[in-house]
Amino acid sequence: MTPAPDARAGSASPAGAQWKTICRVDDIPRLGARRVSRPHGADIAVFRTADDRVFALLDRCPHKGGPLSQGIVFGDSVACPLHNWTIGLADGCAAAPDVGCVQRFSVRVSAGSVALDLAELAHPRSDADPGSASHAAGGNDAAGASVESPAKTAA
Numbered sequence: 001m002t003p004a005p006d007a008r009a010g011s012a013s014p015a016g017a018q019w020k021t022i023c024r025v026d027d028i029p030r031l032g033a034r035r036v037s038r039p040h041g042a043d044i045a046v047f048r049t050a051d052d053r054v055f056a057l058l059d060r061c062p063h064k065g066g067p068l069s070q071g072i073v074f075g076d077s078v079a080c081p082l083h084n085w086t087i088g089l090a091d092g093c094a095a096a097p098d099v100g101c102v103q104r105f106s107v108r109v110s111a112g113s114v115a116l117d118l119a120e121l122a123h124p125r126s127d128a129d130p131g132s133a134s135h136a137a138g139g140n141d142a143a144g145a146s147v148e149s150p151a152k153t154a155a
């Protein structure tokens with residue numbers, strides 16, 4: 001797969017997607033994350049690796065819902081701050097022997113700007129949330145998504 005010349009996104013980009021710019025790559029600390037809040041659905045954690053790739057996952061660990069945006073990024077993974085599970089940034093899945101995956105979000109990086117897929121932002125999907133049996137109602141006003149203060153960076 002060949003990335004766009006100026007793209008360093010870590011996730012696949014769906015064809016025909018509408019993108020919402022959320023921040024600059026430089027707004028995300030290297031080996032850190034920023035949290036994107038949505039009107040509906042759980043927050044999204046947007047991570048930046050040491051080599052400036054950007055990934056986005058639901059900000060809920062597949063174990064017990066820990067805030068992955070506050071975890072330690074290393075390589076292509078993040079260590080959950082609660083019980084130290086290792087979650088792959090590319091696939092959202094826990095490293096063995098742990099099991100479980102968290103929802104991934106498509107990322108587009110263009111000219112230093114980070115954008116998320118508007119349709120995915122609007123989707124209040126919660127089936128990847130641990131311990132959540134509720135069925136969320138639909139909504140499409142993700143244009144209100146906002147980036148919050150940076151999470152802590154890796155030591």
Ligand code: FES
Nearest residue numbers: 061064066080083
């Ligand atoms: S909640 Fe993430 S490892 Fe337990």
